[in-house]
Amino acid sequence: MPEIHQTYAAELPELSTPWRADVPPRPELVWLDEELARELGLDPEWLRGEDGMALLTGQIEGTVAQAYAGHQFGTANPQLGDGRAVLLGEIVDARGKRRDLHLKGAGRTPFARGGDGKAPLGPMLREAVIGRWLHACGVPTTRALAVLTTGERIAPRQGVTDEPGALLVRVAASHLRVGTVEYASWHLGPEVTGRLVDHAIARHHPSADGPLGLLQAVSEAQAELVAQWMLLGFVHGVMNTDNMALSGEGIDYGPCAVLDVHRRGAVFSSIDRGGRYAYGNQPGIALWNLSRFAEALLPVIDEEPNTAVTRATAVLERFESRYLDAYADGLAAKLGVRGERGEVRELGEELFTLLEEQRVDHTGFFQELGGGTAAGLFAEPAPFEDWWRRWEALRGDGVSADEARAAVCRANPLYVPRNVHLEAALRAAHLGDTAPVLRTLDAVGSPFERREGLEDLEGPGDGGDAFMTFCGT
Structure with a gap:
């Protein structure tokens, strides 16, 4: 059994319960x-044995359920927490980095808000696929170490048949959330909030100076994270404050999806009826969440409320420029161009408007751009040809079209968890055939490299734009 630490529970006992x-x-x-197991210093064969399975199923000492609050769809909820999950503890990985081990689907806890505390297999596998893909694309994210079935059948979340019960073992830099700070601020006061700030700084942002420095560091990390989501066409689907991690990792992939046709208003979550968390709204929602984070920090930023607001506002006002810079830098790589950030952003916005107007696939366009065949995607080619000439002008001196297209291929994933294909794989797993989802996990783990036998996973499939996900995690 590896050494499992409980520094979070020890330093902040008010924020969890055994x-x-x-x-x-x-x-x-x-x-x-x-x-991932080897990154953590764990032997995969040991994990498959009796002691390893005890760890993966949470049958160890010292585990806790974490408390947090949050704004859900814009409304404050003062009591959330790990309703069907436990924090197994922390492990120091092979590089000396502290990582959380967390178990979802572990049964009801004192923070449960109804239900049996169990999790169905499909959503646990969805989270594993999404985390594996984002990590392979270089995006900060929580990741699944393992998915297990429990041997139980649980009541259906959707549909009419019962579902296989499952567990997800998640690895994260930590599970500190904006909602964790909201809980401390709302219920426990400045003393606990101050200790939580110190803990978060030590864990994730050691160069930050106090609560204002933490706000700045988290804002910068989230600006860069959301810029990467937007460039990939990833829609988180439920950007509540309890789903925003202070580490800057993406977390909690429930009703998430990836664009097929590029649409700013794309919503794939059955519970987001107003489109609050639509694809194009994600940068603004990130800033909204950070504003709630700032509000929770105000009592420990300065004793004088107006001064605290002024100082926090000054930090939040930097978010937009940080986001735009990160977006422009990522877009330049994605398009294989050079130029001033403003020029690159303008080129990108013209492109995405064109993709939406002519209903062109987001991922497919970049693959065709890299192959030199993008013009064939447009029913009305003249606007694209105008855009193409501007793209050529930003390639940079001495860079040939072939070199630019090769750079595009290196920067854009070929295999993404397409909605139709992933849903079919999860449905098969529900019925007892896990081969399709294991194949999907393999494909998205190396998303830039074309491989024989995976041709059917390269395109969107039929019906992806009307696809809907459900919050089963």
Whole structure:
């Protein structure tokens, strides 16, 4: 058994409660990320054995359920927390970095808000696929170490048949959220909030100076994260403040999806009826969440409220420029161009408007651009030809079209978790056939490299724009 630490529970006992996961009757591994296991200093074969399975199912001492609050769809909820999950503890990985091990689907905890605390297999596999893909694309993210079935059948979240019960073992830089700070501020006051700030700084942003420095560091990390989401066409789907991690990693991939046709208003979540968390709204929602973070920090920023507001506002006002710079830098790589950031952003905005007007696939366009065949995607080619000439002008001196297209191919994933294909794979797993989802996990783990036998995963499939996800995680 590796050494499991509990520094979070020890330093901030007010923010968790000791809790043990339910004992699953017949646990079986569905998927194990062996590469991640080795990063953590864990032997994959040991994890498959009796002691390893005890760790993966939460049958160890010292586990806790975490408390947090949050704004959900814009409304404050003072009591959330790990309703069906436990923090197994922290492990120091092979590089000396502290990582959380967290178990979802572990049964009801004192923070449960109804239900049996169990999780169905499909959503646990969805989170594993999304985290693996984002990590392979270089995006900061939580990741799945393992997905297991429990041997139980649980009540359906959707549909009419019961579902296989499952566990997700998640690895994260930590599970500190904006909602964690909101909980401390709303319920426990400045003393605990101040200790939480110190803990977060030590864990994630050691160069930050106090709560204002933490606000700045988290704002910068989130600006860069959301810029990467936007460039990939990723829609998180439920950007509540309890789903914004202070580490800057993406977390909690429930009703998430990836664009097929480029649409600013794309919504794939069944519960987002007003489109609050639509694709194009994500940068603004990130700033909204950071504003709630700032409000929770005000009592520890300065004793004088107006001074605290002024200082926090000055930090928040820097978010937009940081986001735009990160977006422009990523867009330049994605398009294989050089130029001033403003020029690159203008080129990108013209492109995305064109993609939306002519209903062109987001991922497919960049693949065709890299192959030199993008013009064929447009029913009305003249606007694209105008854009192409501007693209050529920003390639840079001495850079040939072939070199620019090769750079585009290196910067854009070929395999993404397309909505139709992923849903079909998850449906098969529900019915007992895990081969399609294991194949998907393999494909998205190396998303830039074309491989024989995966041709059917390169395109969007039929019906992806009307696709809808459900919050099963």
